[in-house]
Each structure stands twice: as C-alpha cells, then as structure tokens.
Amino acid sequence: MEDRVFVLTLLISLSSASVSASFFFPNITGAIPPWQKLPNATSLAPWDAFTNFSGCHSGETRDGLSKLKRYFSNFGYFPDSSSSNFSDDFDEELEKALKTYQRNFNLNVTGQLDDRTLEQIVRPRCGNADIVNGSSSMNSGKPSSFQTVGHLLHTTGHYTFFPGTPRWPVYRRDLTYAFLPGNELTDEVKAVFASAFQKWSAVTPLTFTETDSYSTSDLTIGFYSGDHGDGEPFDGVLGTLAHAFSPPSGRFHLDADENWIVSGDVTRSALPSAVDLETVAVHEIGHLLGLGHSSVEDAIMYPTVTSRTRKVELGDDDIQGIQSLYGGNPNYNGPTATTPTTTTEDWETSGGEIPYSASRWILAGFLAIGSWILLS
Ligand SMILES: [Zn+2]
Numbered sequence: 001m002e003d004r005v006f007v008l009t010l011l012i013s014l015s016s017a018s019v020s021a022s023f024f025f026p027n028i029t030g031a032i033p034p035w036q037k038l039p040n041a042t043s044l045a046p047w048d049a050f051t052n053f054s055g056c057h058s059g060e061t062r063d064g065l066s067k068l069k070r071y072f073s074n075f076g077y078f079p080d081s082s083s084s085n086f087s088d089d090f091d092e093e094l095e096k097a098l099k100t101y102q103r104n105f106n107l108n109v110t111g112q113l114d115d116r117t118l119e120q121i122v123r124p125r126c127g128n129a130d131i132v133n134g135s136s137s138m139n140s141g142k143p144s145s146f147q148t149v150g151h152l153l154h155t156t157g158h159y160t161f162f163p164g165t166p167r168w169p170v171y172r173r174d175l176t177y178a179f180l181p182g183n184e185l186t187d188e189v190k191a192v193f194a195s196a197f198q199k200w201s202a203v204t205p206l207t208f209t210e211t212d213s214y215s216t217s218d219l220t221i222g223f224y225s226g227d228h229g230d231g232e233p234f235d236g237v238l239g240t241l242a243h244a245f246s247p248p249s250g251r252f253h254l255d256a257d258e259n260w261i262v263s264g265d266v267t268r269s270a271l272p273s274a275v276d277l278e279t280v281a282v283h284e285i286g287h288l289l290g291l292g293h294s295s296v297e298d299a300i301m302y303p304t305v306t307s308r309t310r311k312v313e314l315g316d317d318d319i320q321g322i323q324s325l326y327g328g329n330p331n332y333n334g335p336t337a338t339t340p341t342t343t344t345e346d347w348e349t350s351g352g353e354i355p356y357s358a359s360r361w362i363l364a365g366f367l368a369i370g371s372w373i374l375l376s
C-alpha cells in the first residue's frame, strides 16, 4: 500500500457570471487522464522554451524573449512597465530585471541568461509576485549585508511582508477556512490542508477551523483551471502552481491542472510533473497570513518548488517572520523570533488586501469532479 501513489485530478468547468452555460464533465472517474498518454509531460511545462536562451546577453535579439519579459513582468520585475508590447530585444530593462532576479535567488549576478539562472527560472513556482508595487522585499531589496550567500545567512530576518504589512487583526485570531463547494474534495484531500494549517498554528496564537459556510469563511480554498476571473490565469501542468492573496482577502487558488500528489511518497512518483499538495498549501497559507517571498532557499516562503519534492516544515526564517506578525504560541517549544526585524515602515497598518491582480472577481457555475487514480 505504501508504494501506491494517488493523484488527484480535478476537472473544473467555469464560466463568468455573464455566461449562463457552464460545462460539466460527467463520469470522469476511471477515465485515463490525457497526461498519461504523453511520453514526457514535463516537456509541456510553459517555461521550458526559455532554456533555449542559454548564454543570451544584452544587445542580442532572440525570438521569444518577449515571453521571458512577460514572465519577469508577472513576478514584479518590470515595475515600471505596462506589461504589454514587449520586444524580443535583450535591452537594458531586461538586464536590470535579470540582475534583480539573480540577487533574489542567490545566483551570480551576471546579467546574462546563464544556465544556473535559466534552471531557476523554469522551475514551477508560486504565482505571487516576488516584487509587489515595485518594492522588492526579497534579497534585492535589502542591504547587501542582509543578503543570503548560498545557504549561509549573515543575519536573520529574510522573511518579507506585503507592502503596508497587512495581517489579520488582533480580534481575528481564530480563522475559518472553507473549500469551494464545486470542487467536491474528499476528506483525504481536506486533511492535507488541515495538516498545512497546523504547521502555522503550531508557532502562532492563530487557529484554523474548517467551515461549510464558504460565503462567510475567512479563508477560501479552490482549485481552478486556466483563467478564473482574477486576472491571474493558471497555465496548465507546472509553471504557476497556485497563488494566494494577502490579509484580509483570504483567497487561495490552486491550479486544477497540476498533477497533485495527495498521499504517498511524491519523490517516488512515476510522474515527472507530480507536485506535492501539502508543500504548496503550507507556502500559500503563509501568504494568506501576510508573508511575502523569502530568498532563503530552505524557507517555506521561497518562491519555487521543484516537482517530486516535499517541503512542509517551516524553516527558522518562516517562524521568525510569522511570529513578528502575530507573536508566538505559548505552547510551542521550538525556535522563536527573539529579535524580530520588521522590514517595512508601518507594520501596525493592517491595510487592505494587496491586489496583485485585477479587482474583478466574477465566478459562477463551477462544477468539478475529483477522481482518484490509482497509479500503481
Ligand atoms: Zn508564494
């Protein structure tokens, strides 16, 4: 039994409120998912073509560089750009974005598309931007003495917050969460999320309780496919895996097209594109609570996740970050944030949610079927 790996596949149909018809996929249970027919599902990952830019540097023009610029724009590296009409020229703006990216991910700041950098760029990752509203809070936004060098830290406090440091207010310490009813998740899947929430409640005064009342829940969790109405469309297998909004939004979306591994050993999955659900859930809950991305590779809040890997334990950086927002759990015996270093100007402000995406949020007619596929 231990060797069996279960994959949850979710097919979700969606339509906007303006479209009355919705799509439904009946009797999906037992069907062979399309990815099983593919010789190598990872070759379809949306960013793999970027590896063709190996060695590319300033002054060159290459077909498709505009797509790389859009990638950087999506994750906040083109703060001044309107993110439209990118050229295929390796211009100064791209070089600047690339250097910032390299700093954030502890790479050699070459300003060129060297192999190490490309390797990092094509990794599946969280859809949240690394730089929000132009202010970088990862390595590139810190003085060099605060930056990580490999795995060694010069100091603690690499965790980051959203601009304005939004967090759940003091009178909201017992938060509820609900699953998008149309997803019809099994108890086994729900248990994965409960376990992910527990990682954060263990080190804070926060508690998380599931509720059936989706409309009144503090936190809402849903699997969506492609464009789902918030301006941040998902992109199929790998690429962007999930995203979540800062407090007090509570919205947490996962890409329904990923090959989510719910139980079993993800590192032994036969699927190159297998992604561990709890690993992603622990990360996104960090965003729901107010944490941004960290440059510390071992931290849960590091932006990328390699497929077929599992990382569900909070790192010291994560714990220090979350405890500087909410304080510790009196019953917790592990490392605590003894010298929390807040990085922003006004962390008492629990302002509005950070809209890294369009404010439009019209979703209707979600129908989903979850099916368990026994792989071996
Ligand atoms: Zn993230």
Ligand SMILES: [Zn+2]
Pocket (backbone or CB within 6 Å): 228, 230, 232, 243, 253
């Ligand atoms: Zn979304």
